[in-house]
Structures are given as C-alpha cells and as structure tokens.
Amino acid sequence: MYIENEIFKKSKINYPKLLKYGFKKENNCYIISKNILNNSFKIEVMVVDDKVKGKIYDLAFNEEYTNYRLENQTGEFINKIKEEFINFLTDIKNNCTTTNYFIMPQTNRVTALIIQKYHDYPAFLWESNPGIGVFKNSLTNKWYGIIMPINKNKLTNESKEIEILNVKLPKDKIKELLSKKGYYKAYHMNKENWLTIILDETINDDTIMELIAESHVYSQPKTKKSKSIVK
Secondary structure, eight states: OOHHHHHHTTEEEOHHHHHHHTOEEETTEEEEEEEETTTTEEEEEEEETTEEEEEEEETTTTEEEOGGGOTTOOSHHHHHHHHHHHHHHHHHHHHHEEEOSSSSHHHHHHHHHHHHHHOOOOBOOOTTOTTOEEEEOTTTOOEEEEEEEEEGGGTSSOOOEEEEEEEEOOHHHHHHHTTSTTEEEOSSSOTTTEEEEEOSSSSOHHHHHHHHHHHHHTTSOOOOOOOOOOO
C-alpha cells in the first residue's frame, strides 16, 4: 500500500484548511512543496479528487527520487528521506483533515446517521482488530450493529477489501432478505439471528437505517409486565 493511502485512509480532506496550511490551487489540484535535507531534496504533495499523492525530487539532478518506496532499499539516508516524507504527510493530515471512523464512504454516512439518531458512537474494542466498530445501546450496553473490514472472498468469490454491517433481525426477515442482492449470512455472528450487509452502495442508506432500527429494538430495555392482583 502507498504511504499516502495508509496515512490518509480514514481522513476526509478539508479544502479551506488546505489553503490555510499553504496549499496553492491550480485548476482542480491543490499543491504544496517543502525543501528538506539542506535544500537538496524537495517534497511535493498534491490533492486531487480527495486523493493525496506525494513525490520527492532530487534537486541536484532535477529528477524524481523513488528509492524510499522500494521495500528492498534500506539504509540511514533512505530512512531519513522516508521519515521526512511521512512527517510532512502526517502534519498535513493533522492540520487539514477530519478523521472518519471507517474507510468506505457509505460506512461513514451510515455511522453519521446512527450517531444522529441514537447518539451512540462506534466502540473499537480490540487492539488487534482496530477496524471493527460496535454500536451498543447506551441504556443496556447491548449490541445492535457491528461494522467490520473483511475481504469480500469471505462471502463471495470476489477478492477485495470491503466493510460490512451485521444487524440482528427476526429469523423470517433474515430468510427473506437472503434471497436479495447485497445480503449475506452473518459473518462471525450467529447466522440464525444476525444478517450481514455489504456497505458498497448496493443497498441504499435509508433501507439500511430501517434494518438498524429493527436491530435496535433488540437492544432496548425489557419492559416489565404488570402482574394482576388476585383478591
């Protein structure tokens, strides 16, 4: 994975902050540069369509320097170049972006809708799996939604990184939805009571929120039935 992708993978670009930071806008591209190592190298960072891409130039030869990207290239000098690059990108991230909870656009939209409706924020419970976010009812601590990053080949024959949502639903509703596109038997949860949804725009946000509302019912406090008094 590119260094830039790793650093900015859960970040949303704030374009006014880019300009305040020192980026210059040229058509649809935002550009900033910085000289390093006693002005012998230059880092150039470009932001186009929410994507961040950086390059390093050797000013002595006026050509792009790429050794820091090669895994088999090591040494104090290359490590210093890479460190300068990472530090510059990280500073841009810290000053010019807002942090998303997840990676995929639909995942972050649904997360924002859950926060708005239920005031529950995703809880990241496992250091070994930092991408897994659990939505818990604040009154009962019961789960009603789990977002997980997985490879799609866990569900289909296609191999690519995706994010899924698990929700708890009635058994007959699960059976009905499994015959439709975008719904799968629950991954890593009880398949009788939970359903998996791929968050890749196959199912619209409104439908997903309706299913989350059904799942949320299971997390509500149980009401006590009033006992009849026999005289």
